[in-house]
Every structure is written in C-alpha cells, then in structure tokens.
Amino acid sequence: MDRSQKAEEILDVAERMTRAGGYGGFSFREIATEVGIKSASVHYHFPTKEDLGAAMAERYTDRFLKGLGDPRDTTRSTEEKISAYVEGFRQALVEDDLMCLCGVLGAEIAGLPVRVAEQARRFFDRNREWLDAVYEADGGYGDVTARHNTALALLAKLEGAMLVARSFGDNEVFDQVMSV
Amino acid sequence: MDRSQKAEEILDVAERMTRAGGYGGFSFREIATEVGIKSASVHYHFPTKEDLGAAMAERYTDRFLKGLGDPRDTTRSTEEKISAYVEGFRQALVEDDLMCLCGVLGAEIAGLPVRVAEQARRFFDRNREWLDAVYEADGGYGDVTARHNTALALLAKLEGAMLVARSFGDNEVFDQVMSV
DNA sequence: GTCTATAATTTGATAGAC
DNA sequence: GTCTATCAAATTATAGAC
Secondary structure, eight states: OOOOHHHHHHHHHHHHHHHHHOGGGOOHHHHHHHHTSOHHHHHHHSSSHHHHHHHHHHHHHHHHHHHHOOTTOTTSOHHHHHHHHHHHHHHHHHHHTSOOHHHHHHHTGGGSOHHHHHHHHHHHHHHHHHHHHHHHHHOOSOSHHHHHHHHHHHHHHHHHHHHHHHHHTOTHHHHHHHTO | OOOOHHHHHHHHHHHHHHHHHOGGGOOHHHHHHHHTSOHHHHHHHSSSHHHHHHHHHHHHHHHHHHHHOOTTOTTSOHHHHHHHHHHHHHHHHHHHTSOOHHHHHHHTGGGSOHHHHHHHHHHHHHHHHHHHHHHHHHOOSOSHHHHHHHHHHHHHHHHHHHHHHHHHTOTHHHHHHHTO
16 A cells, blocks of 8 residues: 555544544544645545545554564564564553554444444454464464463453553553553 | 433433444434434433533443442452452443443543543542452452552453454453453 | 535534423 | 424535636
8 A cells, every 4th residue: 555645644643533532533624634735635535434444444553563573583582572562552552642543443343334343353353363473483372272362362451451541541551551 | 310211211322322333423313313302302311412421431330330349348259259340341241242331431532521531530440449449358469559550450451351352243252361 | 636615414502382 | 301493513525626
C-alpha cells in the first residue's frame, strides 16, 4: 500500500482520534479541519468511513508487526524477543498517551462495519501467530495448545494493562500490571 | 437509586448497545424504538446522553460489586473468592456474548463525557479495592504495593481476556487465557 | 487533489399538548 | 409519562467546477 502523504496524514489524525474515543470518535469534518482541507477532500482519499477505518487498522497492524522483527530470529533469545514485544505495547501507550488502536476497536468490535472488524481481528491473529512462532522456535513451551494459550494470555494481559492504565489515567499502571 | 421500570428498560437496551459498539453505538432513537416509546420520552427519563451513560455505568458497577459479596468474608477461602471473581467476568461475557461495559468505556475513555468517564473509572477503582481487600484479608500477598499490583494484574488479565475473546469472536479464548 | 455546494439522514435536545 | 412537532447541528456522502 503506497499512499499519498495527505492520505497518511488523514490516517494519523483518524488513528489518534479513534485511540482516544473509539470508531465513533472521529468524523470526516474533524479530520479535515485538523489536516487543513475540506471533508470532501478526505472522501477523495477514502471514499467511505469504512474504507478509512479498515485502512487505519491495517496500517497499524502492519507497522506494529514490522517493529517486532522475525519471531524465529536466532540472534535474539526468547527473553529478548518477549521483552521487546512488551516494550512495543508500552511504547504505544506511553509515547502517545493513548490506548492500542486495535484494542479500542476490539472492545467495540460487535458494532463495527465488517471490514473494520476484520482488520481489528487481523491484529490479534497476527500477534498470536508471532508469539506462537517465538514459543515454537524456543521449543520449551509445551505442545501447540500450551503455546497457543501462553500467547493468548500474554496478548490479553498487555491489552488489559493498556486498558486499565488508560482507565485510571495513569500509565505507570501498565508497568505495575506487567511486574506481576 | 430507585428508578421506574421504563428507566431500567432504557438502561438495559443502552447497556447492550454500548457493550456491542461503544458509547457512540447507541442513540436515543434506537433505544426508544426497542423499548417501544419515542425518543422524547427517553429524554424524560434521562435528560442528556451523558446522564444516560453515567447512570448506565454506575448501575453496571453497583450490580457487579454486589454480586461479588464481602471481600473479607471469613466463610470463604481466598481461592473461592478469586474463583467467584473470575466467574463474574466469565458470566458477563458468556451469558450476554458481550464485552464488559466498563471495559468498552475504559478503552475509549479519553473521548467520553466527563461524568461517563468518571463512572467508568469508578468500576476499576472499586474492583481494585475489592481484590485488594481479599488479598489483605488473606495476609499472604506481601505488602500494600505487592497486593496493589497483584490486584491490577488480575483485573487487567480479565478485561484483556474478554477483549481478546470478543475480538476473535470466540468466548473459549477467555478460558484459554485464564488457564495460563 | 481540493474546492463549493448540497443532499439525505441522523442526532441530541426542547416545547407544549394530553 | 408519553406523545407530536420541531429544531439546530452534525454526519456520511456525492456532483461538478477548478
């Protein structure tokens, strides 16, 4: 997906607004105003809100996964990979002071347009796969079911840690959760 | 808070819609149609959407806490209390096939009207307090900081388990997460 | 690519009759 | 408590000029 710079700016603003207030938390007009164009021009880049939402979630997932690197990389230990993984979530929270985009979308997934819901779910699919690959490459995490559950548990803890931290308005809560 | 039966019905519908699609996922007209009245009548019971949202979250928290019972109850073991606590979340997920109301609101808390956000946060405050009291009454969970973190970690894991389960559209994921 | 203009619908909310 | 009627504003979206 190569997009124009304006399209990327639009996604930036939409992402920030969604991570703050959910899918219903942004409108074409609000985005347009922040980007410095008119709402009709936003529709030029993304015909419908569903298009915009799906593109936003897809970009978020792709960037996030890219930042994780190869789960089967033999130059890093399992501990290093998992530590970097947790750090990926912490950065999303602390640097932007916002919830995980797909965490927000996942929470309200039953009310999302289908293609947005699909992209939100894709984030969780890809994350579980990545963790699964790390555990499998390690060899010490039991059978496929055990690895599956371990991956889901870490993913859930991280999303929950972000959600609770944002609810308390205190990002330190993230570290307190992850310290246990 | 004693409310009329119609007011309770309104909150029932609003809660279900919010747990599916977030705070932006319900409107006065939609609720009115489901309850069988007109939107103006909904405004009679709850003047503004913020009023409705705050009452909805407050009722949810009160009911949830009431279902947990006394955290210092000496007739139940710590294991029994925690097991019942986890079961409270599982029921919310499995019986209604929906996310935790305050989990949804917490995810989009930065975009909520102040009084709705306050009530969402109150859910997490009360939950942490309840778990804290269980651990303190037990005596075997370390100092106040350790208990605090342990409580936050369980809360985060449960909310995360619900969120991930809903994102995958598979409630069994909740149990898989909690098995680790 | 962006604009003006506008359509069609929805939304939160109020006034006043019954 | 509920209704009809209505409002002002916002929303998603399109047509067509530049």
